[in-house]
Amino acid sequence: MxxxxxxxxxxxxxxxxxxxFGWSERAAFxxxxxxxxxxxxxxxxxxxxxxxxxxxxxxxxxxxxxxxxxxxxxxxxxxxxxxxxxxxxxxxxxxxxxxxxxxxxxxxxxxxxxxxxxxxxxxxxxxxxxxxxxxxxxxxxxxxxxxxxxRDPEESYLAMEPFGLRENDVLFSVSKTYDPVGLRNTIFLPLFTGSCAVLDSRQRSIPLVAEGVRRHRASVLLSTSAFLGRLAAERPEGDFAPLRLAVSQGATPPPSRVEQWLGCPVVTP
CATH class of the missing domain: 3.40.50.980 (Rossmann fold)
Structure with a gap:
């Protein structure tokens, strides 16, 4: 051994x-x-x-x-x-x-x-x-x-690989960085894919998440099913452009109408 x-x-x-992969000069955070x-x-x-x-x-x-x-x-x-x-x-x-x-x-x-x-x-x-x-x-x-x-983070990354994260993606995580899921979303995924993640320590209210997505032009929202459930219940007026994809993580499937407010497909690991 x-x-x-x-x-x-x-x-x-x-x-x-x-x-x-030649990512040294690419934005990471x-x-x-x-x-x-x-x-x-x-x-x-x-x-x-x-x-x-x-x-x-x-x-x-x-x-x-x-x-x-x-x-x-x-x-x-x-x-x-x-x-x-x-x-x-x-x-x-x-x-x-x-x-x-x-x-x-x-x-x-x-x-x-x-x-x-x-x-x-x-x-x-x-x-x-x-x-x-x-x-x-x-x-x-x-x-x-x-x-x-x-070795564990590489296995976690491989579980997310089917969603096709790209080098030019900007990731926004609803889970905070010190949370187990947020750590993967915010640190491991960008460093394994050459993409970029938003570091944001503010509260995860729907308006603040939407504002963060727009401000940083995030293309992938790494969300919890609970957050998406709140989104469906509150029906906010603001938009989440320019998202191309949202990933729902949690036991409860996201409500189908969430895609209407996000303006992008929602996938579940």
Whole structure:
């Protein structure tokens, strides 16, 4: 059986996909008016990995990341995974953080912490950390007491592949980034497909989602069946242009009339 390898590290796998398909200069994330390329994502993650290591984070340590949808969250998540730590995503508004040796969060929430402001200030001078050798089955990240292995996100991406996400797609996720489904929608899908995702930490009301879709010209809405049920019940007047596709995720099939308000087909995994 093959031993641990840096090439099995999830953060390195995603970086290698970017290089293999020539996505470095393509937009990966839209955050407000800022645009971050796939290359910037992976360079930032390697620098944050170095910062975490300098703060004493070791392989297999749990790193709580309690941030809203932002580049600091993306870089911290991939940086922790890159050094073989276990990234534990948490709701930034939760009253308590999950048990962890270290945390990336606002001040005063954990005895061993780097804050988003400190992280951004230290990033330019940080070195690039090499990926830590792991087995594909090694834990990479956790949410809500569930732990996922380095290989798991690729399997999750393959389950979405039949929907034909494209390199020029802009993805908007109704589920937030720290949620298990939102993590896949917002981080893994764009980094596996060369597409771009919107980082938006606002509440997921129907008007705000519609405004976010229009502002960023999102082409794919990754929704929950509950959100689509609300859409059918509220019958909003605004439109969701320029969507070409909506994906409904959840146990309840979306109401058929939802396509009328979205103006695009709705598919269900």
């Amino acid at each position: 093959p031993g641990p390898s840096p090439d099995a590290n999830l953060a390195e796998v995603l970086r290698q996909w970017t290089n293999a 839209l955050c407000g008016d800022d645009v971050y390329t796939h290359g910037e994502v992976h360079r930032g993650a390697a620098r944050v990995a170095s910062l975490l290591r300098a703060h004493g984070v070791a392989p297999s340590d749990r790193v709580a990341i309690a941030l809203p949808g932002s580049m600091e969250l993306v870089w911290s998540f991939l940086g922790a995974v890159r050094i073989g730590a276990i990234a534990v995503l948490a709701d930034p508004d939760a009253s308590a953080l999950p048990s962890a040796a270290f945390a990336v969060c606002t001040p005063g929430r954990h005895p061993h912490t780097i804050t988003p402001v400190e992280l951004i200030a230290a990033l330019p001078a940080a070195a690039f950390a090499d990926p830590y050798p792991v087995l594909p089955e090694a834990p990479a990240y956790g949410q809500h007491a569930t732990t996922y292995a380095h």
